[in-house]
């Protein structure tokens with residue numbers, strides 16, 4: 294079937310961030326406003342995560358120009374966890390293309406928890422989307438590499454290129470999660486039974502567990518997000534990591550599924566594709582403009598960082614990032630003389 298994408302050149306929407314000083318001022322104000330918010334609780338389901346200091350809070354805005362604004366604990370490292378799913382998905386799309394990945398993994402919200410087994414059963418063994426564990430495991434299984442060691446190395450170097458620096462494995466988190474991730478192993482076996490994973494499912498879980506245990510900070514998240522906002526070129530290093538088409542696909546998936554079962558509400562309130570992880574990171578992407586990376590460990594019941602959510606909502610509004618917001622052209626500029634509006 295011929296689609297519009299075969300015939301029409303992709304143009305991009307325009308708009309830019311406010312001046313550097315204004316972005317800096319708003320990033321500071323986002324941090325100051327929410328730093329005393331003590332709502333929520335840190336994740337404990339991977340035992341070692343419970344030890345984190347809940348008071349940590351970092352806010353970072355990375356612009357597509359390469360400018361980076363950092364406030365608070367933006368260089369405190371934590372394991373990337375579910376946020377890795379967004380970037381591994383982009384790498385896999387770059388390798389296999391839009392159609393193959395859509396067929397194998399899917400793009401629709403499950404409406405169920407990120408580690409749901411029922412979601413797989415309800416959909417005839419189809420994982421549904423790459424931002425829940427079933428889809429993320431099926432996605433990791435598609436990473437290029439002749440061995441599991443090579444696949445893992447490709448995950449690590451790929452995510453490092455998004456971040457613009459070499460990311461390292463947190464061995465303690467990796468071991469802690471490996472010892473307690475029976476459910477992920479069950480999901481991988483279930484996918485194998487439905488023919489959705491061709492490789493050894495336990496090895497796939499191992500690569501996935503390592504991917505989740507890569508250490509990042511809030512600044513890395515912002516730069517990684519800004520790469521997706523910049524048509525696939527890391528605005529700090531200038532390196533092309535993925536194609537512009539892959540960025541578009543990835544952001545569409547994030548918009549519908551990046552914030553767990555709260556993805557609809559997040560889009561409604563904040564209006565940006567985003568991904569969160571259980572360690573308290575959030576990356577929100579404003580296409581063509583930049584990205585916001587936040588880190589604070591206290592989570593709401595859906596598993597999203599409370600301060601991160603508030604700070605991102607504030608910045609989305611104040612910086613004019615909501616992708617659904619518009620103002621009437623006539624109100625801003627006045628209706629030009631001689632233009633007749635038909636009813």
Ligand code: GLN
Nearest residue numbers: 374375407426505570571
């Ligand atoms: N490694 C975690 C898991 O697979 C990631 C979960 C998350 O951040 N939501 O269970």
